[in-house]
Amino acid sequence: MKTVIEEKNGVVVVSAQGELDTDTCAQFQRDIEPLMERKDTKVELDLSKLDYMSSKALRIIVAFQQAVVKNGGAFSITKVTDTVQEVFDMTGLSASFFRN
Amino acid sequence: MKKRISDSPRLLIILLLALYGLLTTGVTLWVLHDSLEQSYSLNYDDLEDDLKTLAPYLEYLMDKEDEDCFAYLEFISKVQHEEEEYSYVVRNKDGEVIAPSFAAGRPLKMKQIRQINKKGTCWLADVWGGRCFVIIHPFPTRPLELIGVYDYDYIFGDRQETARDFILVLALLFLLLLVVSWFWIIPATERILERKRRAENELNEARALQQKAVTTDFPKNTYFDSHAVLLPAREVGGDIYRFGIQDGKFQYVIGDVSDKGTTAALLMFTISCYIHSRTRGELPVRDLMKELNNLICDNSEYGMLCTLFLGHIDQETLVMEYCNAGHTRTLVNGEFLEQDAQLLAGLDREYPYHSQTVQLHHGDRLLLYTDGVTEARGEDRSFFGEKRLQAWMKGLDPAISSEEACRSLLDTLAVFRGSAVQNDDIAIIYIKIL
Numbered sequence: 284m285k286t287v288i289e290e291k292n293g294v295v296v297v298s299a300q301g302e303l304d305t306d307t308c309a310q311f312q313r314d315i316e317p318l319m320e321r322k323d324t325k326v327e328l329d330l331s332k333l334d335y336m337s338s339k340a341l342r343i344i345v346a347f348q349q350a351v352v353k354n355g356g357a358f359s360i361t362k363v364t365d366t367v368q369e370v371f372d373m374t375g376l377s378a379s380f381f382r383n
Numbered sequence: 384m385k386k387r388i389s390d391s392p393r394l395l396i397i398l399l400l401a402l403y404g405l406l407t408t409g410v411t412l413w414v415l416h417d418s419l420e421q422s423y424s425l426n427y428d429d430l431e432d433d434l435k436t437l438a439p440y441l442e443y444l445m446d447k448e449d450e451d452c453f454a455y456l457e458f459i460s461k462v463q464h465e466e467e468e469y470s471y472v473v474r475n476k477d478g479e480v481i482a483p484s485f486a487a488g489r490p491l492k493m494k495q496i497r498q499i500n501k502k503g504t505c506w507l508a509d510v511w512g513g514r515c516f517v518i519i520h521p522f523p524t525r526p527l528e529l530i531g532v533y534d535y536d537y538i539f540g541d542r543q544e545t546a547r548d549f550i551l552v553l554a555l556l557f558l559l560l561l562v563v564s565w566f567w568i569i570p571a572t573e574r575i576l577e578r579k580r581r582a583e584n585e586l587n588e589a590r591a592l593q594q595k596a597v598t599t600d601f602p603k604n605t606y607f608d609s610h611a612v613l614l615p616a617r618e619v620g621g622d623i624y625r626f627g628i629q630d631g632k633f634q635y636v637i638g639d640v641s642d643k644g645t646t647a648a649l650l651m652f653t654i655s656c657y658i659h660s661r662t663r664g665e666l667p668v669r670d671l672m673k674e675l676n677n678l679i680c681d682n683s684e685y686g687m688l689c690t691l692f693l694g695h696i697d698q699e700t701l702v703m704e705y706c707n708a709g710h711t712r713t714l715v716n717g718e719f720l721e722q723d724a725q726l727l728a729g730l731d732r733e734y735p736y737h738s739q740t741v742q743l744h745h746g747d748r749l750l751l752y753t754d755g756v757t758e759a760r761g762e763d764r765s766f767f768g769e770k771r772l773q774a775w776m777k778g779l780d781p782a783i784s785s786e787e788a789c790r791s792l793l794d795t796l797a798v799f800r801g802s803a804v805q806n807d808d809i810a811i812i813y814i815k816i817l
Contacts, residue, residue, distance in 0.1 A: 304758075305643070305806050335766075337807075338709070338727075338754055342641040342688050345730060374690060374709030375726035 286314035294325045300332040303340040312343050319350035326351045331362035336370050345376070396564045400557065407553040589648035590615050593622070596655035597810075601785070602628040606698040608815040609633070610785035612793060613808065614755075620808035621647035621689070622753045625658045628698070636675075636693040637710065637812055639753040641727075642686075650687050654678065658693075668694050668738040672706040672728070676736065679729035688729040692722075692751060696743060701816060706738040711757060712769070714750040715743070717777035719769070747816045748788070750776055755809035756792070762801040771799070785813040 284307035287298040295318060303311055318326060328344070330336070344360075351358040360380045363371070371377045462468045597613050611624055621640025626633065636658050640647040657678055661671055671693060679689050692713060694705030705713075705720075709727030713720040720741065726734045743749075752772075759767040775795050779788060789811055796809065 337758060338639070338690060339641050339643075339807075341727070342686060345688060346686050372724050373711070375724045376709070376730075377724070379726070379730075 284310055286311055288314070288318070294327055295321075296327045296329055298329040298332060302335040303333055304335060304337045305339055308337070308340050308343055311340065315343075315347055319347060320354070321351075321356070322354050324351060324354065324356035326356060326358045328358070328360045329362050330360060330367050331364060333364060333367050336367045338370060338374060341370070341374055341376060348380070393569055396569055400560060400564070403560070404557065407550075407557070411550055411553070585645055589645045592648050592652050593620075593808075596623060596625075596652045598625050598627065600627075602626065602633070604628060604698075606817055607633050607696075608785045608817055609812065610789045611810070611812040612789045613810045614793065614805070616643075616755070616805050616807050616809075620755070621651040621687075622755065622808035622810035623651045623655055624751070624810050624812050625655055626812060626814075631698050632695040633698065633814065634693075634695040635751065635812060635814070636671075636691065637751045637753065637810060638689050638691040638693075638728075639710070639755075639808075639810070641688045641690070647687065650679070650682055650689070653682065654689065668704045668706045669736050672708060672736040672738075673734075676708065676728040676734060677732060680732045682729075688727050690727045690754075694738070696814075696816070701743045701745070701747075702740055703743050704738050704740045706736055708736065711752055711754050714752075714773065714776050715741075716748055716781075717773050717779075719773070720749075743816055745816055746781065748776070748779075748781060749812075749814040749816075750788075750792075751812040751814070753808060753810040755805075755807035756796065756811060758807060759796050759800055759805065759809070760803050761799050762803050764803075767796060767799050771795075785815050788813045788815075 284299070284301040284303060287300065289296045289298070297315060297318065299311060301307070318324060326347075328347070348358040368377070371380060460470045462470070593615060594613065598611060601610050603609065607628065609626065611626070613622060613624070615622075620643045622638070623640070624635070624637040626635035628634070638651075638654065640651050640654075654675060657675065658671075661674065666674075672691065675689075675691060675693075679687060689708075690710040691708040692705065692710035694703055696703045705722075706725070707722045708725050710722075712722055721739070723737070723739060725736055750772075757767055757769055757772055761767070775792060779791060783791070792811060792813075793809075
């Protein structure tokens with residue numbers, strides 16, 4: 284599990300890579316924590332290099348989204364692998380993250 | 384419970400220090416072994432003779448009144464007449480001869496003469512080879528006399544000096560260790576152990592809570608045969624199930640709080656109690672889901688989400704009405720049930736949950752489970768997955784009891800996992816329609 288955070292043209296691109304499972308969730312949470320406190324931040328979560336995501340990780344992603352929006356920012360998920368998409372579909376979260 | 388040594392850091396430290404003490408004493412004795420042997424074979428007569436021979440030179444040195452007087456007895460030659468004769472010269476610390484050379488009838492082992500007392504009243508002479516003596520001369524007017532022979536080499540000899548330093552260092556280290564361990568290591572270890580104990584207790588309590596929260600009295604009647612298993616992971620999670628037969632309906636709820644630890648267990652317990660109180664009444668499936676969703680939203684300060692799958696089977700019509708909130712896909716006879724993906728509970732209070740229905744038949748078997756099953760990992764980190772689960776159910780003898788079916792699945796999972804650790808709770812409900 285690796286988190287790459289890059290800022291491009293005012294957008295913070297967070298790329299979660301590898302496997303986001305029960306063991307690595309805590310690390311991912313620590314990695315994104317500073318972003319959750321930033322004001323008016325546009326965050327794009329790139330999950331194209333995420334091979335696996337446990338449903339436990341959803342809690343962190345949802346909290347991440349809520350924190351960013353609450354601080355006046357915008358949050359979207361771009362590029363998702365099929366396996367990760369399945370988790371979003373199964374938990375009914377696709378609608379709230381992938382409106383388009 | 385049996386008390387282990389590791390539970391008592393003080394005892395452990397004392398034992399370690401005792402071991403250290405024994406070890407260092409052993410090493411020291413070993414180092415000093417030779418010297419000890421030599422010191423026991425001192426020949427006093429020889430020493431007296433040596434002293435008599437040397438007395439004039441010692442007195443000569445004393446006359447110098449040099450506060451830092453320090454001299455060597457240096458062997459010059461050995462002459463063989465009728466008797467052997469050994470020549471010696473006394474040199475000061477700068478190597479200058481400070482007394483005329485003299486002869487002795489046998490080899491003198493004295494090599495160094497040292498003034499120990501600044502007033503020049505006390506002389507120490509070191510004899511190499513393991514022998515030594517002390518010459519005390521309290522008053523300059525009195526002749527030199529041998530007051531005593533001490534095991535001087537043992538205490539102050541070259542090798543012994545090293546040993547002495549060694550012992551000193553060991554003793555200091557010992558003291559340091561004692562002080563450090565007593566005031567720092569022991570309290571720190573005790574604090575850590577206490578924290579660990581507390582965490583373990585908390586974990587055990589959370590586990591107990593989890594086991595109390597799930598159904599243990601499996602309903603069986605002429606219509607249904609059911610069984611369930613909750614296999615908690617090392618770190619307690621939030622898997623939950625409750626089911627029972629009420630008003631001619633087999634009612635069930637299975638869920639998974641998306642976190643671990645005591646908070647997850649507590650939320651799970653709250654949900655369990657709530658279900659327990661609600662399923663007694665007649666409540667439409669989707670309304671129960673909405674109520675549970677509200678309950679979890681009410682506790683949203685914990686940031687918990689929960690997948691839920693709940694419903695009931697009418698024992699007369701065998702129609703199952705169910706509602707899914709982001710939960711794993713239920714298997715019916717090895718095929719996945721058509722389950723609308725609805726938002727997992729705890730996120731949106733207004734979410735319009737709806738229920739679905741399916742017509743079941745006699746002999747149908749249902750498997751409800753949490754993602755601990757499909758996401759169980761083998762030694763090669765691969766997942767058990769839905770396909771293997773499907774294959775397991777299809778390969779299962781439909782005649783076996785629910786209890787046997789649950790055991791079969793756990794065995795299959797254990798074989799798949801091999802030596803890998805179970806890192807998530809596993810909850811399964813197996814329902815047979817008779």
